[in-house]
Amino acid sequence: MIDNAPIDERTLRQKLPVRAVLGLAPGPDLNWPRLWMLQHRELARLMVPRIACHAVGALLAAVMFFRFVPLPLLVCWLVWLTVSVYIYTQTDAQFLRSDKPALNGREARGHLVGSIMLGVGWASLMPLLQLVAGPEIAIRGLILGAGIAVGCVVLMGVVPLSALAFSGLLTIGAATGFWLAGSTEMIVFVGFFAFFGFGSIWIRAQDFLRFAIAETALVEKTHTVSLLLREFEENEADWLWQIDKSRRVRSASPRFAFAMNATPSELEGKAFFELISDDDWESGPGADSLRMLADHLNARENFSNLMVRVKIDGMPRWLELSGTPILGEKGEYLGYRGVGSDVTEQRKSSEKIAYLARYDTLTGLPNRLMLHEALGEAMEEARDMRRRCAFVMIDLDRFKAVNDSLGHQIGDRLLEQVSGRLAEIAGENELCGRLGGDEFGIVVRDACDFGAVDSLARKVIERLSQPYEVDAHTLFVGASAGSALAPRDGKTVEDLMRNADLALYRAKDGGRGVHFPYEPSLHADAEERRQLEFSLRKALEKDELLLNFQPVVDAKTEQVVSFEALIRWQSEEHGLVSPGKFIPLAEDTRLIVPIGTWVLKQACKEAMAWPGHVKVNVNVSPEQLVEPDFVSTVVDALTRSGLDPRRLEIEVTESIFLSDAEVARVALAQVMALGCQVALDDFGTGYSSLGYLRKLQFSTIKVDRSFVQGAAQGSSESLAIVRAVVAMAHSLEMKTTAEGVESEEEARLVRTMGCDRIQGFYFGRPMSSDDARSLFQTDYRELRA
The missing domain is CATH 3.20.20.450 (EAL domain)
Structure with a gap:
C-alpha cells in the first residue's frame, strides 16, 4: 500500500492532494494507483443498487410524465438512459473481473464517460419538462432529480470525479430549467443544494480513502505478525513457558517440553526450579544466575534476556529467559509466563570469541590485550598496597634465521615449545603471554626488588637458550630481555611497556643473550636515535x-x-x-x-x-x-x-x-x-x-x-x-x-x-x-x- 513508508497517525490525518483524490495524478508517499483501484471496485460492488436507483427513477418519470411529454420524445430519453446505464455497468463489470492490483490514470478517467452520459440524461429532464409541460410539471422533475442526486452522493461518492461530473450536470439541468421558467431565485436554491452535495461527495471520498489506507496497513501488519509467529513456532530454539503462583509448570508447550527433554504431560505440575537445577544449585556454577531468576520471581517484576546457567538431565546448559507476571481481573497474582530459548551453542561461541580475543591461538598463552589488562590490574593493586610490580619483555635472538631457513611451520612449532617453557617457569606471581611474532612478555604482580626480577629474567634466558628438537632438527635460539618496574619506571601501562621495550632494545644492541633493566638514560638514547633518523633522511x-x-x-x-x-x-x-x-x-x-x-x-x-x-x-x-x-x-x-x-x-x-x-x-x-x-x-x-x-x-x-x-x-x-x-x-x-x-x-x-x-x-x-x-x-x- 505504501511505497517504503510506514502508515502512521500523521499519514492518516494529513491533507490528501485534490488531484490524487480525483484520480487525475498520483500524489506523494502513498500508492495511489492501488487506492484508485479500491475506489472503483467499491463503486462496482454497488453496481446493482445504482442500476436499481436509475431504473426506479426512469420508471417513475415514465409514469409521472407520459401524459405531458410526447411519447417519441419520452422513448428517446429512456433509450439514452438505458444505453448510458449499460455502458456504465460494463465498466464496473470489468473492474470486478480484473485482478490488477493497481489502476492507471487513463483507466480512472475512462470511467467518467458513463457518468457524463447518465448526467446528461437526467440533467435534460427538467428543461424538457419546462418546455413541453410547464413549470408545475417541471417542479416534479426537480424533486425526482433531487432524489437521484442524493443517491449519487451515497452510491457514487467513493469515486469523486464521476460523482461530481454526474451531480454537476444535474445542477446545470436544474438551473437551466428554472432559468427557462424565469425563476432566478430558485437558481440560488439549486446552487445552495449543489454546494452541500459536492461537499458530501468530497467528504465521502476522503473518508473512504483514509479507511482504505488504514485497512491496508492493518492487513500488512497482521500479515507481518503472522509471519513472525510462524517463524517463532518453527524455530525449535524458542519456546513459551508458564508457571503458577506456586512456581509449578502450567500449559507446557511442545517446544518447552522438547527443550526440557520431556513430554508436555510429564512437565505439567512439576516445580520449575527442579526442572532446571539439581541438588547443588545454591553453590554450583549457575548459583548466581538461578538466584537472580528467583529474585525476579519473588519481586513479581518483568525481566528480559536473563541468562541462566541450568542443568537438564545432568548436562549444563544456558537458557535465555524473559517473563512477565500474570494478573487476574482484580489484579491478583496468578503466576508467570514468558519466552525462553536454549542459547548454549551461542554461549559457547561467545566464550570462544572472548577466549580468542585474549589468548594467542598458536601458543595458548595470553595475548597482548590480556597482558595489557593484567599489567593494568597489577599496577593498580601495587599502587593500592604500596608495592611494586614489573613487566619483562623477551625477544628471541635467532628466530628469524630459523623461520627463513626452515619455514614458518617449523618456526611455529618452535614458538609452541618456547611458550611451554615459559609456562613452566611462571609461578602464581607471574603471567606469561605472547606479544606477537617472537616477542613475549611477563607480568610480575609483586616485584619485591630488582634482584627478583633480574633472577627471573636470567632464568628465562637460560631456559630458552637450551636446544630444541623440532621435526628431527636441533635448533638453537637465544633470548634477550628488558624490564621495567612500576611505579618507578612508569605510571601507566603504556609507559611501562614502552620502557621495557627500550631496555630490551638496549639488551639486543649490547650483545644479546642478556637482561637489561630500564634506565632513564635510555630515553635519551631513543631520542638521539630519533633525531639521527630525522637527520639521516635529509643527509x-x-x-x-x-x-x-x-x-x-x-x-x-x-x-x-x-x-x-x-x-x-x-x-x-x-x-x-x-x-x-x-x-x-x-x-x-x-x-x-x-x-x-x-x-x-x-x-x-x-x-x-x-x-x-x-x-x-x-x-x-x-x-x-x-x-x-x-x-x-x-x-x-x-x-x-x-x-x-x-x-x-x-x-x-x-x-x-x-x-x-x-x-x-x-x-x-x-x-x-x-x-x-x-x-x-x-x-x-x-x-x-x-x-x-x-x-x-x-x-x-x-x-x-x-x-x-x-x-x-x-x-x-x-x-x-x-x-x-x-x-x-x-x-x-x-x-x-x-x-x-x-x-x-x-x-x-x-x-x-x-x-x-x-x-x-x-x-x-x-x-x-x-x-x-x-x-x-x-x-x-x-x-x-
Missing part, C-alpha cells in the same frame, strides 16, 4: 654523505689491486657520525636502499679516475638485494660512469641468505652475468653454511679480522680456520682477502698461510678520494702523456 638532500676508500693490496707484490668504498656521514647537526651508529639505523628504516644506490653510483664514478687494473669494492645490504630494481641500479651506475663491469666487485655477507634467499641468489647471478664480481665478506662469523659457496660462484672470500688477529696471537682454532678457508677457496678457484691486518707480522703470517690479498691499517687507512688518486700520480702522468 642525501644536504650532500652530507661522502666516501672514503681503503686499499686492498696483492699479498705478494703489495701493489694496490682495489679499493673498498666506505661511506661516512658528516652531519650538520651531529658532526661526524660513526658508521656503526648510522648504518644499522639506515637498515632498520630501509634508508639503506637510497643510500646504497648513491654509494654505488659515486664509487663507480670515482673508479674511473684510477688505473684500469684497479677495482672498486662496494658493500651491498640485504635490503638492497631484495629490491626488484637492484640489477637495473647496477646497470645504471655502470652506464652513467662508463666503468667496465669487471672492475666492480659487490661485497655481501652471509646474512643475505637468511631472508628471501632465492631472490638474493637470482639478483647476484644477474649481476655476475653482467661481468661484475661478487665477494663474500665476513665469512664464518654469521649463520654459515658451505651450501652458500655451492649456490653462487663467488670471486673472493674475505677472512674476518677476528680470525686474522686470533691467528696472530697464536690461537690454534683461528689458525686452523684461516688455513681451511684458504684451502677451500683455492679448491673452488676463489681468491681470499685477509681483513684487519695492522702490523708487518700479521701481514707476513697471512701471506705464508696463502691469502691472495691483504686489507688493513698496515697498508692504508680509509682515505679521501684525493688521497686515493695520489697513490697513482705516476700512472696518471703517463696516461696524460
